[in-house]
Amino acid sequence: xxxxxxxxxxxxxxxxxxxxxxxxxxxxxxxxxxxxxxxxxxxxxxxxxxxxxxxxxxxxxxxxxxxxxxxxxxxxxxxxxxxxxxxxxxxxxxxxxxxxxxxxxxxxxxxxxxxxxxxxxxxxxxxxxxxxxxxxxxxxxxxxxxxxxxxxxxxxxxxxxxxxxxxxxxxxxxxxxxxxxxxxxxxxxxxxxxxxxxxxxxxxxxxxxxxxxxxxxxxxxxxxxxxxxxxxxxxxxxxxxxxxxxxxxxxxxxxxxxxxxxxxxxxxxxxxxxxxxxxxxxxxxxxxxxxxxx
Amino acid sequence: xxxxxxxxxxxxxxxxxxxxxxxxxxxxxxxxxxxxxxxxxxxxxxxxxxxxxxxxxxxxxxxxxxxxxxxxxxxxxxxxxxxxxxxxxxxxxxxxxxxxxxxxxxxxxxxxxxxxxxxxxxxxxxxxxxxxxxxxxxxxxxxxxxxxxxxxxxxxxxxxxxxxxxxxxxxxxxxxxxxxxxxxxxxxxxxxxxxxxxxxxxxxxxxxxxxxxxxxxxxxxxxxxxxxxxxxxxxxxxxxxxxxxxxxxxxxxxxxxxxxxxxxxxxxxxxxxxxxxxxxxxxxxxxxxxxxxxxxxxxxxxxxxxxxxxxxxxxxxxxxxxxxxxxxxxxxxxxxxxxxxxxxxxxxxxxxxxxxxxxxxxxxxxxxxxxxxxxxxxxxxxxxxxxxxxx
Numbered sequence: 001x002x003x004x005x006x007x008x009x010x011x012x013x014x015x016x017x018x019x020x021x022x023x024x025x026x027x028x029x030x031x032x033x034x035x036x037x038x039x040x041x042x043x044x045x046x047x048x049x050x051x052x053x054x055x056x057x058x059x060x061x062x063x064x065x066x067x068x069x070x071x072x073x074x075x076x077x078x079x080x081x082x083x084x085x086x087x088x089x090x091x092x093x094x095x096x097x098x099x100x101x102x103x104x105x106x107x108x109x110x111x112x113x114x115x116x117x118x119x120x121x122x123x124x125x126x127x128x129x130x131x132x133x134x135x136x137x138x139x140x141x142x143x144x145x146x147x148x149x150x151x152x153x154x155x156x157x158x159x160x161x162x163x164x165x166x167x168x169x170x171x172x173x174x175x176x177x178x179x180x181x182x183x184x185x186x187x188x189x190x191x192x193x194x195x196x197x198x199x200x201x202x203x204x205x206x207x208x209x210x211x212x213x214x215x216x217x218x219x220x221x222x223x224x225x226x227x228x229x230x231x232x233x234x235x236x237x238x239x240x241x242x243x244x245x246x247x248x249x250x251x252x253x254x255x256x257x258x259x260x261x262x263x264x265x266x267x268x269x270x271x272x273x274x275x276x277x278x279x280x281x282x283x284x285x286x287x288x289x290x291x292x293x294x
Numbered sequence: 295x296x297x298x299x300x301x302x303x304x305x306x307x308x309x310x311x312x313x314x315x316x317x318x319x320x321x322x323x324x325x326x327x328x329x330x331x332x333x334x335x336x337x338x339x340x341x342x343x344x345x346x347x348x349x350x351x352x353x354x355x356x357x358x359x360x361x362x363x364x365x366x367x368x369x370x371x372x373x374x375x376x377x378x379x380x381x382x383x384x385x386x387x388x389x390x391x392x393x394x395x396x397x398x399x400x401x402x403x404x405x406x407x408x409x410x411x412x413x414x415x416x417x418x419x420x421x422x423x424x425x426x427x428x429x430x431x432x433x434x435x436x437x438x439x440x441x442x443x444x445x446x447x448x449x450x451x452x453x454x455x456x457x458x459x460x461x462x463x464x465x466x467x468x469x470x471x472x473x474x475x476x477x478x479x480x481x482x483x484x485x486x487x488x489x490x491x492x493x494x495x496x497x498x499x500x501x502x503x504x505x506x507x508x509x510x511x512x513x514x515x516x517x518x519x520x521x522x523x524x525x526x527x528x529x530x531x532x533x534x535x536x537x538x539x540x541x542x543x544x545x546x547x548x549x550x551x552x553x554x555x556x557x558x559x560x561x562x563x564x565x566x567x568x569x570x571x572x573x574x575x576x577x578x579x580x581x582x583x584x585x586x587x588x589x590x591x592x593x594x595x596x597x598x599x600x601x602x603x604x605x606x607x608x609x610x611x612x613x614x615x616x617x618x619x620x621x622x623x624x625x626x627x628x629x630x631x632x633x634x635x636x637x638x639x640x641x642x643x644x645x646x647x648x649x650x651x652x653x654x655x656x657x658x659x660x661x662x663x664x665x666x667x668x669x670x671x672x673x674x675x676x677x678x679x680x681x682x683x684x685x
Binding site: 007010011014015017018021112115119120121122123124127131132133140142143144145148211214215216218219220221223224226227254255258259262263264266267 | 335337339340342343471497498499500502503504505507508509510511512514515527528529530532533536537539540541555557558561562563565
């Protein structure tokens with residue numbers, strides 16, 4: 001039987017949409033870990049808040065989608081700053097596991113607040129991406145996939161450039177590599193922490209809008225953050241490039257397995273990849289290998 | 295007075311605990327007691343809140359009318375966050391505090407976990423939010439029942455509708471890779487064959503799937519006349535429907551009970567137009583025929599009530615009808631007698647909650663109706679008569 005290359009191409013292109021969502025959410029994990037060494041398990045819930053803010057600005061207040069996107073991203077950034085200042089900063093110096101547990105608590109609080117403010121019912125975001133399908137050659141691609149992938153790629157590229165060339169980005173990198181040295185160079189380390197959480201909150205809110213546009217919104221949508229955690233571990237907890245490559249790898253693997261083996265094999269394939277990468281490269285494909293000297 | 299962070303936290307926790315504990319209704323020795331492990335928070339909260347209100351309202355209607363044989367009905371419930379261990383903890387707590395006669399369970403997992411305890415106690419009749427086919431076995435689950443058709447019977451109703459509307463139609467199933475999602479799939483495939491329909495594809499989605507673009511491509515290849523979803527509430531149904539329309543796919547989409555709430559689809563809007571599914575109950579706004587209970591509900595609550603509300607309301611009605619019949623027969627209120635009273639229901643009038651008289655020969659009510667979402671009217675409208683299937 002001839003292999004259907006057109007179908008394979010369509011599946012591969014569709015996989016890039018999922019890759020983009022995973023990578024953008026993973027980026028929020030990486031931004032926080034890179035600067036503060038905190039694994040923030042509340043990222044999924046921060047993403048959820050971004051999606052709900054967009055819902056309120058569009059469906060509730062009738063703002064145009066572009067305005068709602070900007071306000072939601074600002075809201076996400078403010079949420080990130082608020083969490084950092086009120087909950088995370090007082091925990092500085094505590095054991096990593098304590099901070100980790102606190103982020104789980106923050107996630108639960110955000111879910112509770114969402115249920116109180118917006119209710120527990122799942123709902124759909126107003127359509128703001130249009131419905132006309134896109135064809136690349138003969139291959140069909142969903143419009144949301146194209147938009148999601150373009151946005152994620154642009155945002156990741158922006159952060160890569162910022163970390164490389166922008167003064168604040170350099171301060172983030174310096175703080176990540178050695179906090180004491182960064183202090184002695186005059187870098188305001190607490191402000192850098194806040195900045196990292198704000199960027200992560202903004203990225204998560206943007207990711208939330210895209211995830212919500214595809215899958216709808218519900219107080220349970222934060223579970224998507226855990227899927228992105230796999231991508232981050234595969235790519236490397238402190239690598240922005242790693243998150244992009246990890247996202248594409250996981251997205252493609254899931255799509256090909258789901259299509260040719262069946263949807264029940266998706267998780268199996270993803271977690272097999274995770275174990276394989278951790279066995280070969282315990283810090284992820286692009287993560288920094290930390291050497292501790294006694 | 296200034297307050298430090300620890301004092302403020304203690305105060306907040308204290309206030310939260312006070313609200314959480316609530317005020318318990320006073321309990322007399324001869325009260326008929328309905329207990330409940332209710333998911334008022336967590337992933338199933340959207341349904342739990344409606345179920346809770348439905349049970350409360352029916353209990354109020356009965357008490358306002360003087361109770362059952364002069365005995366007041368009390369409803370005791372606590373939040374479980376839809377976690378089976380929490381549901382068990384609530385069950386143990388409530389049954390140790392009161393003489394519970396009837397119990398509402400929040401999940402299949404809890405219904406299965408607590409079954410041995412129900413068998414041991416023999417004092418409680420239980421029903422709940424689960425429509426799992428496995429529970430429709432009166433030998434294995436003698437003190438439980440389902441307030442509607444089980445999931446296999448729901449598929450049966452949908453497939454009978456399809457076989458009548460378009461004989462020989464091509465069918466695809468899309469289900470989540472969960473116990474809930476897998477429930478009716480194997481039996482459904484058998485039914486497709488038996489009804490002379492053609493199975494073209496079974497698509498499985500992981501429980502956390504958001505983007506389903508690749509699954510939609512598979513569906514396009516299969517090109518079914520009808521696609522039946524199971525194991526979801528809302529997502530990823532709208533995305534399937536919206537992309538299928540973009541691709542020009544003519545398939546009609548169908549779902550089962552938990553995907554059938556009208557307010558869910560109203561928020562989806564135009565892409566929801568034409569979505570069909572099986573409903574064991576009438577909708578809040580249905581006015582056809584005689585429906586005194588729906589009228590009563592509309593008087594009590596002028597705003598739309600969900601399908602989960604209807605489920606809770608009907609479950610309470612069946613609970614208390616069983617209690618009434620048991621007391622009328624001058625029998626003790628225990629699990630065995632309550633279940634026998636429930637099974638004695640023959641052509642029982644639910645006051646319009648279900649559009650036809652019902653009988654419960656086993657553990658389920660094997661009847662339902664196909665509704666279709668009309669985006670212009672923003673309403674689920676009836677698309678078939680009530681369909682009875684094998685009990």
